Amino acid sequence: MPPVSKKGTFVARLASMASTTRVIRRLPDTLINRIAAGEVVERPASALKELVENAIDAGATQIFVRLSEGGLGLIEVTDDGCGMHAEEIALALERHATSKLPDEAIELVATLGFRGEALPSIASVARVTIESRRREDGSGAQGEAWKRVVDHGALVAEGPAALPPGTRVRVEDLFGKIPARRKFLRSPRSEWASSLDVVRRLAMARPDIGFTLEHDGRRALHVQPGDNLAARVAQLVARELADNAVAVDLARGDYHLVGVAGLPTYNRGVADHQYLFVNGRPVKDRLLMGAVRGAYADMLARDRHAVLALFLNVPPEEVDVNVHPAKTEVRFRDSALVRGMIVTGLRQALSTGDRRAAQTPDAGAMRAWQAEPIVSSPAPLFTPPAAPEPARQGSIFAPSYQPTRLSEAGQAWRGYEASVMAPPVARAEEAAAPVPEAVEHPLGVARGQVAKTYIVAEASDGLVIVDQHAAHERLVLERLRAAGAGDGAAPAQALLLPEVVDLDEPACDRLEEAAPRLADFGLALERFGPAAMLVRSVPAALAKGDVQALVRDVADDLAKHGDALLLGERLDLVLATMACHGSVRAGRVLSVPEMNALLREMEVTPRSGQCNHGRPTWVKLAHGDIEKLFGRK
Numbered sequence: 096m097p098p099v100s101k102k103g104t105f106v107a108r109l110a111s112m113a114s115t116t117r118v119i120r121r122l123p124d125t126l127i128n129r130i131a132a133g134e135v136v137e138r139p140a141s142a143l144k145e146l147v148e149n150a151i152d153a154g155a156t157q158i159f160v161r162l163s164e165g166g167l168g169l170i171e172v173t174d175d176g177c178g179m180h181a182e183e184i185a186l187a188l189e190r191h192a193t194s195k196l197p198d199e200a201i202e203l204v205a206t207l208g209f210r211g212e213a214l215p216s217i218a219s220v221a222r223v224t225i226e227s228r229r230r231e232d233g234s235g236a237q238g239e240a241w242k243r244v245v246d247h248g249a250l251v252a253e254g255p256a257a258l259p260p261g262t263r264v265r266v267e268d269l270f271g272k273i274p275a276r277r278k279f280l281r282s283p284r285s286e287w288a289s290s291l292d293v294v295r296r297l298a299m300a301r302p303d304i305g306f307t308l309e310h311d312g313r314r315a316l317h318v319q320p321g322d323n324l325a326a327r328v329a330q331l332v333a334r335e336l337a338d339n340a341v342a343v344d345l346a347r348g349d350y351h352l353v354g355v356a357g358l359p360t361y362n363r364g365v366a367d368h369q370y371l372f373v374n375g376r377p378v379k380d381r382l383l384m385g386a387v388r389g390a391y392a393d394m395l396a397r398d399r400h401a402v403l404a405l406f407l408n409v410p411p412e413e414v415d416v417n418v419h420p421a422k423t424e425v426r427f428r429d430s431a432l433v434r435g436m437i438v439t440g441l442r443q444a445l446s447t448g449d450r451r452a453a454q455t456p457d458a459g460a461m462r463a464w465q466a467e468p469i470v471s472s473p474a475p476l477f478t479p480p481a482a483p484e485p486a487r488q489g490s491i492f493a494p495s496y497q498p499t500r501l502s503e504a505g506q507a508w509r510g511y512e513a514s515v516m517a518p519p520v521a522r523a524e525e526a527a528a529p530v531p532e533a534v535e536h537p538l539g540v541a542r543g544q545v546a547k548t549y550i551v552a553e554a555s556d557g558l559v560i561v562d563q564h565a566a567h568e569r570l571v572l573e574r575l576r577a578a579g580a581g582d583g584a585a586p587a588q589a590l591l592l593p594e595v596v597d598l599d600e601p602a603c604d605r606l607e608e609a610a611p612r613l614a615d616f617g618l619a620l621e622r623f624g625p626a627a628m629l630v631r632s633v634p635a636a637l638a639k640g641d642v643q644a645l646v647r648d649v650a651d652d653l654a655k656h657g658d659a660l661l662l663g664e665r666l667d668l669v670l671a672t673m674a675c676h677g678s679v680r681a682g683r684v685l686s687v688p689e690m691n692a693l694l695r696e697m698e699v700t701p702r703s704g705q706c707n708h709g710r711p712t713w714v715k716l717a718h719g720d721i722e723k724l725f726g727r728k
Contacts, residue, residue, distance in 0.1 A: 136213075136216050136217055136220055136269075138166075138280060138281075138286060138289065139162075139165060139166025139167055139170060139269060139280075139286050139289070139290055140166065140286065140289035140290045140292070140293045142166070142170055142213075142217050142221070142266055142269065143160070143162075143166055143170050143172070143290050143293050143294070144293045144297070145213035145214075145217065146170065146172040146213075146217075146264050146266070147160065147172055147293070147294065147297050148207035148213075148297070149172075149207075149213065149214075149262075149264075150172055150174035150176055150262070151207055151297065151301060151304065152176075152206045152207055153174060153176025153177050153178070153261075153262065154176045154177050155174035155175050155176035155261070155304060156175055156303075156304055156305065156320055157174065157175050157304070157305045157307075157320070158172065158173070158174045158304060158305070158306050158307070159172070159173040159174075159307045159309075160172050160173075160294055160306070160307065160308045160309070161173075161308075161309045161310075162287065162290055162308070162309065162310045162311070163310075163311055164283040164286075164287075164311070165282075165283035165284065165285070165286030165287030165288075165289075165290060165310070166269070166286050166287070166290045167269060167280065167283055167286055168267070169265070169266070169267055170264075170265070170266040170267075170269070170290075171263065171264070171265045171266070172263070172264050173261065173262070173263040174261050174262055174263075175259070175260065175261040176261055176262060177229065177230055178227045178228045178229040178230055178238065178260050178261050178262055179227040179229065179241075179262060180227075180229055180238055180241070181239075181241035181243075181253075183227075184225050184227055184241055184243045185243065187214050187225070188214055188215050188218055188223075188225070188243070188245060189215060190212060190215045207375070207376055214264075217266060218245040218247075218248060219247060219248040220247065220269065220270050220272075220273055220276070221247065221266050221267060221268055221269040221270070221271065222244070222245070222246045222247065222266070222267045222268045222271070223244070223245050223246075223264065223265070223266055223267075224242065224243075224244045224263075224264070224265040224267075225242065225243050225244075225245075225262070225263075225264050225265075226240060226241070226242045226256040226258055226262070226263045226264075226265075227240065227241060227258075227261070227262040227263070228240035228241070228256075228258055228259065228260050228261065228262075229260065230260040231260075238260075239255060240255065240256040240257055240258050241253070241254070241255060241256055242254055242255070242256035247271070247272045287310060290310075291308070291310075291315060291316070292367075293377075294306060294308050294316060295316065295331050296370055296372075296377040297377065298316070298318055298327070298331060299327060299328055299331050299332075299370055299372075299404055300372050300375045300376070300377060300406070301375065302318075302320070302321070302322040302323065302324055302326075302327040303320055303321065304320050305318060305319050305320040306318050316331075318330060318331065324353065324354075324355070324406070325337065325340075325342065325355050328354075328355045328370075328404045329355070332368060332370070332402065332404065333368075333402070335361075336355065336357060336361070336402060339357055339358050339360075339361035340355045340356060340357045340358060340361070340402075340403075341355075341356055341358065341444045341445060342354075342355060342356075342444060343355065343356050343403075343405065343440050343441060343444040344440075344444075345436055345439060345440035345443065347432065347436055349409065349410045349413075350407070350408070350409050350413075350432065350433070350436060351407070351408045351409075352405065352406070352407050352408075352436050352437065352440045353405075353406050353408075354403060354404050354405035354406050355403060355404050356401065356403040356405070356441055356444055356445065357401055357402035357403055358445070358704060358705070359391060359394035359395050359401065359445070359702070359704075359705040360704060360705045360710070360711040361402060362395055362399040362400060362401055362402060363399070363400050363401075363402055364399065364400070365400060366384070366400040368400070368402040368403075369384065369387060369400065369401065369402070369403055369404075370403070370404040370405070371383045371384070371387075371404075371405050371407075372404075372405065372406045372407065373407050373408075373409065373414060373416075373425050374407075374408055374409065374411065374414065374416075375406070375408075376416065376425075377423070378423055378424065378425050379423050379424070380423075380424060380425055382427070382430055382433065382434060383405070383407075383433070383437060385434070386433070386434040386437035386438050387401060387403065387405075387437065387441070389434075389438050390437060390438045390441035390442055390445075391441070393572065394445070394702060394705055396710075403441075405437065405440075407433065407436070407437075409427070409433075412428075413427065413428045413429065414426070414427055414428070415427075415428075445701070445702055446701030446702050536554070536694065536695070536698065537554065537698055538552055538554060538559050538561070538694045538697060538698055538713065539552035539553045539554030539555070539559050539694070540552055540553060540691060540694070541687050541690035541691050541694060544563075544684065544685055544690065545560075547683060547684055548562065548563060548564070549561065549562060549563065550563055550685070550690045550693065550694070552690070552694060554715065556715075556717060556718060557715050557716050557717040557718050557720070557721065558715065558716045558721060559713055559714075559715050560713065560714050560715075560716075561693070561694065561697075561712060561713040562706070562710075562711075562712055562713065563683075563685065563690075563693065565705075565706035565710055565711075565712045566693060566697055566703065566706070566712040566713065567693060568706050569697075569700065569702060569703050569705070569706050569712060570693075570696055570697065570700050570703065573700050573701060573702070573703075586617060586634070586635035587617030587618075587619065587632040587633065587634060587635055588617070588632060588633055588634070588635045589631065589632045590630060590631060590632060590633065590642070593629050593630060593631050594629075594630045594642045594643070595623055595627050595628070595629055595630075596627065596628045596629075596630060596642070596643055596646040596647065597626060597627050598626060598627065598628060598646075598647065598650055599626060600625050600626050602650040602651075603622060603625070603626060603627065603628055603650075605650060606620055606628055606646070606649070606650055607620070607622050607628075613649070617632060617633060617634035617635060618630070618632070618633055618634060618645075618646075618649070619631040619632040620646070628646060630642050630646060633645065697712070697713070
């Protein structure tokens with residue numbers, strides 16, 4: 096008889112179970128908690144998030160977190176919050192027991208936690224030790240500290256403890272008795288990265304609370320309470336963000352959006368530096384992330400992502416946080432208003448009065464500024480230099496000598512006569528008026544053009560180099576955008592022969608519902624049977640585009656985000672393409688007045704610090720940077 100495979104054995108077991116009579120029974124509490132833990136406690140970072148949120152809800156001003164092996168070995172959270180009595184500790188370990196819902200109005204949740212599932216779920220899959228002590232009550236009585244130990248759902252010890260007012264929760268041996276769950280966890284390094292991200296997000300949301308995080312005896316994060324929002328974000332994300340970001344502040348009724356948004360030229364290759372919060376709760380919501388992409392649509396290359404932290408405060412009844420046990424997904428009653436606020440708030444912050452690009456000069460470019468070494472004894476005046484040795488492979492400049500330390504130039508050249516020195520060779524123009532002072536303008540005044548591509552300007556605080564094509568590309572885009580920002584519908588181009596676009600029925604339903612809003616953008620659609628749409632006109636800017644592709648992309652956008660604003664973003668992308676073709680090209684010689692006119696317009700144009708593809712339009716070498724190049728500092 097051939098051997099029975101494992102798959103065959105499993106199928107046989109299923110058939111045997113199906114043939115027997117099944118009896119409905121109540122599951123034991125320990126198994127119920129383990130099933131619930133599959134949603135709440137996915138990994139160590141999930142358990143850590145629940146414990147830190149409990150500490151925040153308890154009114155803590157200092158939270159200390161200690162981890163071992165990325166949370167696989169130990170998770171310990173200590174806070175100075177309100178604490179618990181002995182009977183409250185026991186009650187907190189029961190399912191659906193919580194102090195965060197004083198009544199049954201779950202739609203008015205004002206705390207991070209509210210389900211009452213976290214502690215019993217964690218205690219069912221790990222060894223949990225809870226020590227807590229109540230603060231003094233109004234009568235001055237001091238509660239005693241109490242400890243309770245639960246090992247994978249079973250109570251193993253309880254009794255008095257010693258600690259100041261507050262709570263300490265210790266989680267050990269996570270999934271120790273559930274090997275099927277533990278083997279699916281990642282390496283300690285990966286789990287540590289997730290745990291660090293959890294603490295960083297929660298610390299960012301509450302600048303009034305101090306956070307300390309230690310991992311395997313090493314302090315990895317420490318912030319003091321009382322920071323302002325911008326300082327806390329810069330401290331947790333990146334120090335240089337403080338110099339390369341703008342503040343976001345927009346209010347519409349009871350909705351309020353604040354935060355810090357990085358300049359488009361300060362970006363990352365992945366989107367893991369986008370921190371989004373709703374009522375102080377860290378979330379990863381597709382609607383919010385899509386709105387961020389839309390706001391930066393014409394300012395970033397497709398493979399780059401903005402760096403930002405946005406905090407949206409809305410009335411509790413306007414948002415549903417009870418979507419998933421992990422509480423990272425939310426649903427808004429007015430999603431169009433939320434999306435519009437984020438797009439508008441970010442674009443206003445990036446445009447009003449701010450024309451900056453990322454200010455830190457690229458380190459590789461700075462290293463490329465090389466200087467000829469200064470020899471100790473001057474060579475004879477007209478002795479030809481020796482032929483250089485062959486360049487070494489793999490070097491950019493490949494000098495045949497080792498560069499020496501920069502020092503002040505010697506006196507050999509100072510005695511040259513004017514007749515000996517070669518006359519300067521360059522294009523120069525006769526000055527029609529006195530040269531203006533650089534102090535009058537932020538981007539300085541033009542002093543020349545390099546490689547028929549870059550404008551060199553002198554500012555009061557340094558040297559400005561402008562990419563003429565990238566700068567003019569942005570200026571043309573803003574002119575086109577301003578021309579189409581008037582009242583009324585956007586200009587439309589009627590089709591000589593209406594075009595039929597075949598789609599599936601759900602896509603046609605979405606387009607038909609959004610047709611009145613799409614008509615405001617110039618896209619006139621009509622239903623043409625169950626699975627087709629008739630296109631009568633398209634936006635004037637898209638007159639030469641592919642109508643079929645346009646309608647299908649809009650249908651996909653509606654299915655993904657449910658908002659027609661993405662069509663407006665698509666128009667921005669088209670305008671960006673038009674601006675690129677209508678701009679001053681690299682290689683064109685500009686006169687000094689043309690250069691200065693370009694600089695002056697950049698100073699008053701929104702988002703002129705970056706081109707339509709997210710690259711900087713200008714860089715500045717401060718006087719200090721220039722002095723470093725010449726060894727003066």
